[in-house]
Amino acid sequence: MIEFHEATVVAPTQTGDLTILHPVSLTFTEPKISIIGGNGSGKSTLARLINGLIEPTTGHVSITPQNPVTESAAGATGAVGAAGATATPASAPTSSSPALDTAHDGHAVRRTVGFVFTDPAAQMIMPTVIEDVELSLRRTHRKKPERRAAALSALDRFGLAHLADHSVHALSGGQRQLLAIASVLATEPSILVADEPTTLLDLKNARRIGDLLIGLPQQTVIVTHDLELAARADRTVVIADGRVAFDGAPAAAIAWYRAHA
Numbered sequence: 001m002i003e004f005h006e007a008t009v010v011a012p013t014q015t016g017d018l019t020i021l022h023p024v025s026l027t028f029t030e031p032k033i034s035i036i037g038g039n040g041s042g043k044s045t046l047a048r049l050i051n052g053l054i055e056p057t058t059g060h061v062s063i064t065p066q067n068p069v070t071e072s073a074a075g076a077t078g079a080v081g082a083a084g085a086t087a088t089p090a091s092a093p094t095s096s097s098p099a100l101d102t103a104h105d106g107h108a109v110r111r112t113v114g115f116v117f118t119d120p121a122a123q124m125i126m127p128t129v130i131e132d133v134e135l136s137l138r139r140t141h142r143k144k145p146e147r148r149a150a151a152l153s154a155l156d157r158f159g160l161a162h163l164a165d166h167s168v169h170a171l172s173g174g175q176r177q178l179l180a181i182a183s184v185l186a187t188e189p190s191i192l193v194a195d196e197p198t199t200l201l202d203l204k205n206a207r208r209i210g211d212l213l214i215g216l217p218q219q220t221v222i223v224t225h226d227l228e229l230a231a232r233a234d235r236t237v238v239i240a241d242g243r244v245a246f247d248g249a250p251a252a253a254i255a256w257y258r259a260h261a
């Protein structure tokens with residue numbers, strides 16, 4: 001569960017303080033939430049509040065971790081990358097999970113919330129595919145052989161195992177985005193935030209990544225300009241001028257956005 005409590009974001013500029021996000025109060029319990037809106041409306045800012053990349057200037061944002069998503073549970077239904085959405089829906093938050101404050105519990109929040117960026121290259125640091133996933137696993141798998149096995153298993157889950165020793169620079173855009181998602185999910189976050197994950201992809205790869213995200217067992221927040229993808233969520237929030245302009249069923253939200261764009 002993700003809760004925004006009167007959260008604002010104000011950035012200092014040369015001409016004074018700029019309010020990027022006016023007070024936002026939202027509670028996300030749905031498995032899949034899409035966030036849409038015009039350029040510069042504040043969508044990424046809202047998304048970045050969720051994993052503490054940005055701290056609210058006033059108010060607060062809290063995260064209640066869901067049941068741990070284990071490899072076996074997530075992978076029980078087979079490879080999601082190649083075959084499309086196959087995983088089970090997210091489970092409800094456990095009553096025993098303590099809420100984490102994004103400003104005060106930074107480490108725990110970043111372990112709980114995985115973040116996928118628009119440009120997967122921004123997330124790729126290591127030269128080869130397997131090393132890149134291993135880097136994500138350095139904290140959770142201290143021993144090298146275990147880390148390698150877990151990385152291979154993560155790649156296998158997304159149909160990328162055959163590319164393990166390839167250079168990350170040799171991957172196609174779709175493969176790179178898949179790798180970025182595989183690396184983030186290898187750490188088993190209970191919430192995933194994806195900021196425009198299909199923007200740089202062609203139609204086929206955009207659908208593939210969309211299928212994957214919608215099929216994940218994790219609670220997933222997707223910021224997107226892809227209204228086809230946004231429509232597949234359980235709930236859609238429209239952001240305009242740093243405010244929540246509409247919040248509701250995807251079809252109604254998209255209709256509102258089309259009418260006001």
Ligand SMILES: Nc1ncnc2c1ncn2[C@@H]1O[C@H](COP(=O)(O)OP(=O)(O)OP(=O)(O)O)[C@@H](O)[C@H]1O
Binds near residue numbers: 018037
């Ligand atoms: N640190 C900052 N200082 C000043 N202005 C900022 C800062 N960060 C963001 N902004 C401005 O805040 C507004 C919202 O930015 P944000 O990236 O959240 O928009 P967005 O809805 O994700 O846009 P897009 O769809 O174009 O990616 C933009 O006008 C942006 O220029």
